[in-house]
Amino acid sequence: MNGADKPSRISHKELFVRKMTRDILSGKLNPGDRLPSERELAAELGIGKTVVHSGYEKLSNMGLVDIKPKSGVFVADYMKTGNIEILNAIVQLSGNELSREVTTGILDLRLAVEGMAFRELCLRRSEEDIAYLKRITGEIRNTADRAGEDELAERFFQWHREICILSGKSILTLFMNTAHDVSIAFWVNYLRMYGITFAIDRLERFIELIEARDGEGAYNLLAKGIDDYLARLENE
Amino acid sequence: MNGADKPSRISHKELFVRKMTRDILSGKLNPGDRLPSERELAAELGIGKTVVHSGYEKLSNMGLVDIKPKSGVFVADYMKTGNIEILNAIVQLSGNELSREVTTGILDLRLAVEGMAFRELCLRRSEEDIAYLKRITGEIRNTADRAGEDELAERFFQWHREICILSGKSILTLFMNTAHDVSIAFWVNYLRMYGITFAIDRLERFIELIEARDGEGAYNLLAKGIDDYLARLENE
DNA sequence: ATAACAGAACTGGTCTGACCAGATTTCATT
DNA sequence: AATGAAATCTGGTCAGACCAGTTCTGTTAT
Numbered sequence: 129m130n131g132a133d134k135p136s137r138i139s140h141k142e143l144f145v146r147k148m149t150r151d152i153l154s155g156k157l158n159p160g161d162r163l164p165s166e167r168e169l170a171a172e173l174g175i176g177k178t179v180v181h182s183g184y185e186k187l188s189n190m191g192l193v194d195i196k197p198k199s200g201v202f203v204a205d206y207m208k209t210g211n212i213e214i215l216n217a218i219v220q221l222s223g224n225e226l227s228r229e230v231t232t233g234i235l236d237l238r239l240a241v242e243g244m245a246f247r248e249l250c251l252r253r254s255e256e257d258i259a260y261l262k263r264i265t266g267e268i269r270n271t272a273d274r275a276g277e278d279e280l281a282e283r284f285f286q287w288h289r290e291i292c293i294l295s296g297k298s299i300l301t302l303f304m305n306t307a308h309d310v311s312i313a314f315w316v317n318y319l320r321m322y323g324i325t326f327a328i329d330r331l332e333r334f335i336e337l338i339e340a341r342d343g344e345g346a347y348n349l350l351a352k353g354i355d356d357y358l359a360r361l362e363n364e
Numbered sequence: 365m366n367g368a369d370k371p372s373r374i375s376h377k378e379l380f381v382r383k384m385t386r387d388i389l390s391g392k393l394n395p396g397d398r399l400p401s402e403r404e405l406a407a408e409l410g411i412g413k414t415v416v417h418s419g420y421e422k423l424s425n426m427g428l429v430d431i432k433p434k435s436g437v438f439v440a441d442y443m444k445t446g447n448i449e450i451l452n453a454i455v456q457l458s459g460n461e462l463s464r465e466v467t468t469g470i471l472d473l474r475l476a477v478e479g480m481a482f483r484e485l486c487l488r489r490s491e492e493d494i495a496y497l498k499r500i501t502g503e504i505r506n507t508a509d510r511a512g513e514d515e516l517a518e519r520f521f522q523w524h525r526e527i528c529i530l531s532g533k534s535i536l537t538l539f540m541n542t543a544h545d546v547s548i549a550f551w552v553n554y555l556r557m558y559g560i561t562f563a564i565d566r567l568e569r570f571i572e573l574i575e576a577r578d579g580e581g582a583y584n585l586l587a588k589g590i591d592d593y594l595a596r597l598e599n600e
Numbered sequence: 601a602t603a604a605c606a607g608a609a610c611t612g613g614t615c616t617g618a619c620c621a622g623a624t625t626t627c628a629t630t
Numbered sequence: 631a632a633t634g635a636a637a638t639c640t641g642g643t644c645a646g647a648c649c650a651g652t653t654c655t656g657t658t659a660t
Binding site: 401402403413414417420431432433434435436437 | 639640641642643644
Binding site: 166167177 | 612
């Protein structure tokens with residue numbers, strides 16, 4: 129019993145994927161290692177081969193394992209071949225705790241992606257864009273008290289994603305979504321560190337700069353915020 | 365020869381996913397539309413319900429559809445909620461042809477990601493790194509004649525990914541892999557446009573700059589290359 | 601002793617049909 | 631008209647059967 133009482137039952141596949149992810153990411157299994165065959169594993173875990181196959185397929189999509197058809201499944205050199213979904217898996221496993229390396233990496237990318245979005249949006253923003261951003265920012269302020277930590281993090285994520293959407297560069301939006309889970313973990317930490325009021329004030333400062341079409345200003349505010357966050361992380 | 369000779373038979377699931385992807389991306393189906401139930405579709409297409417389920421699952425992973433459990437499957441507002449895998453799907457559907465918007469978007473991101481990798485690598489590169497880069501570049505040159513278009517594109521992709529790996533910023537590598545398919549499409553076009561010799565010479569120029577620890581130089585060469593490519597694209 | 605080669609014993613890949621449980625609709629009862 | 635139980639939808643899961651390559655193994659011919 130229990131301990132991890134999940135109201136919604138966890139499927140065999142989900143359990144299997146988590147176990148394998150943990151074993152691989154923790155270093156218990158090393159790149160190149162051969163994994164048990166689908167049949168073996170199915171028998172050992174008392175589940176169907178189809179389930180194991182589906183699980184291996186998912187791990188393969190993340191880049192954690194390398195499936196050689198009709199031959200075997202091997203642990204992949206995932207830091208070479210994996211994709212960003214691995215980050216999301218890492219975050220979920222470690223319960224929203226981010227290592228420093230992951231944090232700085234993600235922030236570097238965020239600066240690149242969102243910085244570009246800010247600059248583009250400042251060039252093309254309409255009055256409607258400004259009104260819309262003000263409206264959703266107001267909504268965040270109004271519901272901040274009764275919103276949970278995760279929900280608030282989600283709202284901040286959506287606010288920044290909106291910048292990408294409004295910028296018209298749809299690639300940036302797709303990228304933001306790809307890094308969703310890891311972003312949420314970041315925002316939870318951020319909001320704990322700086323507090324809600326400070327964070328919302330910052331959103332409004334961004335809106336002012338966009339309204340003034342000050343792309344460089346918005347970029348610099350973003351860059352400065354990231355630097356500051358990393359500096360505080362160092363001093364912890 | 366050839367064109368589309370696929371030796372490996374295409375599975376029902378693959379066919380189904382492609383059809384749905386095409387219908388959604390082409391605008392034949394619109395965000396919010398309810399899709400047929402798994403059973404309906406299975407009967408209509410003469411395949412098993414599990415196959416349809418698995419297909420819907422894949423589409424959901426890409427962010428193309430929104431699965432409401434026990435309720436129905438709906439076309440998602442994918443430009444808002446989709447992730448980068450959608451790009452890969454777009455590329456595959458259009459037979460490696462890239463729209464201008466996708467191309468510029470991807471190149472913007474590449475500049476951000478690889479530019480950072482070049483700068484970092486110039487700071488920390490060892491003699492071994494240089495020797496390794498020279499070796500794999502030599503291999504590309506030696507095999508360029510007998511390699512197919514796609515294989516060569518893959519090798520160029522791997523070369524640039526190697527920059528990310530050697531830079532030590534593993535997040536950048538993960539990002540590169542996430543955009544793999546779309547990058548291959550880019551490199552195929554690039555190699556057609558500039559020719560193999562020019563492209564390989566350029567790799568060697570990069571190595572010289574890394575050896576000289578000239579991070580700015582490498583960044584500028586990358587930026588200039590991208591600008592030039594986009595300019596030529598305009599004039600086509 | 602060694603090389604070549606059938607065939608047995610693996611491997612992952614695909615698909616069907618059955619069953620589960622939550623969501624939704626229908627329709628008789630109040 | 632409002633209520634609520636039951637029928638009928640929905641996606642979610644799973645086991646087992648079959649397919650087709652790959653790899654190992656033991657025999658045979660040199």
